[in-house]
Amino acid sequence: MAAEDYRICSFTGLKIHKPTEDLIKWNTVTAILFLALGGLMGFLIALTRWPSVHYLSLQNYYRYLTLHGIDALLLWIIFFEIGLVYFTSAVLLNTRTVIPWAGWTGYALMLVGAVFVNFVVFAGKADVMFTSYVPLQADAVYYLGIIIFAVGALTCYGHFFANIIQAKRDGAYKHSLPLGSFGLAAACIIAVLTLAHGAVIMIPVFFWSMGLIHYIDPGTYRLIFWGLGHPSQQINVCAMVSVWYMISAFTVGGKPVNEKLSRTAFVLYIFFINVASEHHLLVDPIFSNWHKIINTSYMMHLAVFASMVHAFAVPASVEVALRNQGYTRGLFEWLKKAPWSNPAFSAMALSMVLFGFLGGITGVIFGTEQYNIIRHNTFAIPGHFHGTVVGGTTLAFMGFTYLLIPYIFRRELVMQGMAKWQPYVYGIGVAILSISMMSAGSFGVPRRHYDITFSGAPFSFTFDPAIDMFMSMVGIGGILAAIGGVMFILVAMGSIMYGKRLAS
Amino acid sequence: MAIKEPERIWWKPYTRDEKIWVAVSLLWMFTSFVFMPVYHFAGSQNPPYETYRVSPEEFDKLVEAMIEKYKVGEENGMPVVHPDPDEPVFIRASMWQWYPVVELEKGKTYKIHLSSMDIQHGFSILPINMNFMVLPNYDYVLTLTPTTEGEYYIVCNEFCGMGHHMMVGKLYVK
Numbered sequence A: 001m002a003a004e005d006y007r008i009c010s011f012t013g014l015k016i017h018k019p020t021e022d023l024i025k026w027n028t029v030t031a032i033l034f035l036a037l038g039g040l041m042g043f044l045i046a047l048t049r050w051p052s053v054h055y056l057s058l059q060n061y062y063r064y065l066t067l068h069g070i071d072a073l074l075l076w077i078i079f080f081e082i083g084l085v086y087f088t089s090a091v092l093l094n095t096r097t098v099i100p101w102a103g104w105t106g107y108a109l110m111l112v113g114a115v116f117v118n119f120v121v122f123a124g125k126a127d128v129m130f131t132s133y134v135p136l137q138a139d140a141v142y143y144l145g146i147i148i149f150a151v152g153a154l155t156c157y158g159h160f161f162a163n164i165i166q167a168k169r170d171g172a173y174k175h176s177l178p179l180g181s182f183g184l185a186a187a188c189i190i191a192v193l194t195l196a197h198g199a200v201i202m203i204p205v206f207f208w209s210m211g212l213i214h215y216i217d218p219g220t221y222r223l224i225f226w227g228l229g230h231p232s233q234q235i236n237v238c239a240m241v242s243v244w245y246m247i248s249a250f251t252v253g254g255k256p257v258n259e260k261l262s263r264t265a266f267v268l269y270i271f272f273i274n275v276a277s278e279h280h281l282l283v284d285p286i287f288s289n290w291h292k293i294i295n296t297s298y299m300m301h302l303a304v305f306a307s308m309v310h311a312f313a314v315p316a317s318v319e320v321a322l323r324n325q326g327y328t329r330g331l332f333e334w335l336k337k338a339p340w341s342n343p344a345f346s347a348m349a350l351s352m353v354l355f356g357f358l359g360g361i362t363g364v365i366f367g368t369e370q371y372n373i374i375r376h377n378t379f380a381i382p383g384h385f386h387g388t389v390v391g392g393t394t395l396a397f398m399g400f401t402y403l404l405i406p407y408i409f410r411r412e413l414v415m416q417g418m419a420k421w422q423p424y425v426y427g428i429g430v431a432i433l434s435i436s437m438m439s440a441g442s443f444g445v446p447r448r449h450y451d452i453t454f455s456g457a458p459f460s461f462t463f464d465p466a467i468d469m470f471m472s473m474v475g476i477g478g479i480l481a482a483i484g485g486v487m488f489i490l491v492a493m494g495s496i497m498y499g500k501r502l503a504s
Numbered sequence B: 001m002a003i004k005e006p007e008r009i010w011w012k013p014y015t016r017d018e019k020i021w022v023a024v025s026l027l028w029m030f031t032s033f034v035f036m037p038v039y040h041f042a043g044s045q046n047p048p049y050e051t052y053r054v055s056p057e058e059f060d061k062l063v064e065a066m067i068e069k070y071k072v073g074e075e076n077g078m079p080v081v082h083p084d085p086d087e088p089v090f091i092r093a094s095m096w097q098w099y100p101v102v103e104l105e106k107g108k109t110y111k112i113h114l115s116s117m118d119i120q121h122g123f124s125i126l127p128i129n130m131n132f133m134v135l136p137n138y139d140y141v142l143t144l145t146p147t148t149e150g151e152y153y154i155v156c157n158e159f160c161g162m163g164h165h166m167m168v169g170k171l172y173v174k
Helices: A018-049 A058-091 A100-122 A140-169 A179-209 A218-229 A231-252 A259-272 A275-281 A289-324 A343-366 A380-407 A416-441 A466-498 B016-043 B056-070
Strands: A006-008 A015-017 B050-053 B071-075 B078-081 B089-094 B097-099 B101-104 B110-116 B121-126 B130-134 B138-144 B150-156 B168-173
Touching (some): A018 A058, A018 A100, A018 A380, A058 A100, A058 A140, A058 A380, A140 A179, A179 A259, A218 A231, A218 A275, A231 A289, A231 A343, A259 A289, A275 A289, A289 A343, A289 B016, A343 A380, A380 A466, A416 A466, B056 B078, B056 B089, B078 B097, B089 B121, B097 B168, B110 B130, B130 B138
Parallel strands (some): B101 B168
Antiparallel strands (some): A006 A015, B050 B138, B071 B078, B089 B097, B110 B138, B121 B130, B150 B168
């Protein structure tokens, strides 16, 4: 490893390896492009569920809904996380990416898989939703695309371990990883477990779609699919929490108040979140009572406890840092003087509030054995996860992008006035969207449903008129979030392409 | 800092604030932890768990036999049945129909069997908003005692193809 391959970042003092920088750039830009596509789909879907607009045609509604899940949940988030993998396993440790070609191979596989899936869904051969519950069948190319993408993602998550092992040998760190890397280590461990579930179910389903296997049990599919589907959200949680800690460190110099506390919480995620993911199946005909009781009481709450710890530790790190900077008057001067106009900081703060209060709390409630009966598959469920993965993860990643642009892309942010407002517009839009979805869901409005006036049905049910307001708010929240999303894409892509170059 | 290697010994005792927060969180979690199993036994609002294997053909036969025995009329081209309270009730899900229309008597306890002929469906009783999954090859048995008279609708809330939004069934409590 030649010394000329490195540069010193003028903002952070970190030593950055050229191949690592390129990997982060490509993964991040790809992520942002998929966010743009997935976000556009989300916008059209929100307009369709707004009853007085009802924009898309029947077929396009379900098609775009499938794509929205793939592009916004899977592709945007995982491509961005792969960028974080290199950032935390090489950049933070002032060291190199050990096998850059493996990184590029993983990237290429993910991209090929992503293109396959997008193409086959657009072509109308896979209107199966993100969950593709068997025996609803998509074209074999759909499953193949998912498998290729997963192999690529596994290569990249695996790269994390190669990097930290080599970093230790090189003496890049002596005893313990920085907390940001530790959180990503937890994410990568969960990723391996999760993708193993994916392989166990997606490979047989791929053969089934080609007619080589005749039967896949629908109950078993649901069980193993959610071993993939929910823990993969825990990869996102770990990555997001790491991003919170890192943004706090980069923007205000925040320091985790107690490394022991924060690290223990990450370990709890690894142990308990996978087995807690059966709450998707509480009203399925497959589980015994004991299964449900253990899952909803014991397992779930140990993972929730971990989130409670981070909810304390991240704001505490910000508070301690700002108090050390002299903002010590009263209880809340630090909060008032926090850098609210720095989009990275405000995105982190909003992400924590939305994730905790909208996504987290509702997740705990909806995941209880009895309450699930009145929420399963209603519009309240997407309301919950738009609080977690959109208000939480997506917003946190947007905030981190504002840091990657100067640190990695070495560009100045363009349109800084707009960037300052972006997290607020997006955050408020997502909050309205999420709250109105949950409110409508409490009246039983189904999710993934084209027409809740049931036109053409043998019997017609009319919902409580209150839902008209909530469903219209879904549209309004969707428009606001879309505006915030467009602002983000403009600032991020504008800066990456046309931002003033910064000297390294 | 989260972006720097921590000092050699980071395994430090918790400060007072941390202890309080951890204690409050643990106490809250412990309350939920205990409450979940307690409510399972004390609350009697649990999701049903009685379930059997059944092939679509077998289930279809059971549905047809029930209709033959208990048919009392037709509504919108669909048979209406009024089964005896101690007899099992079968409701069949298929793309895109809940079949048949069922009349239940208030205050009587029924065993309602649900299964699908083709793909997965979601059984959502409105307006009371109770939701269960209906899977092919599984016979899912809800034990149900209707307490309020009226008309109820069964809406499918698991995506099942392009006619999904037209999959509405009906249930009477008399």
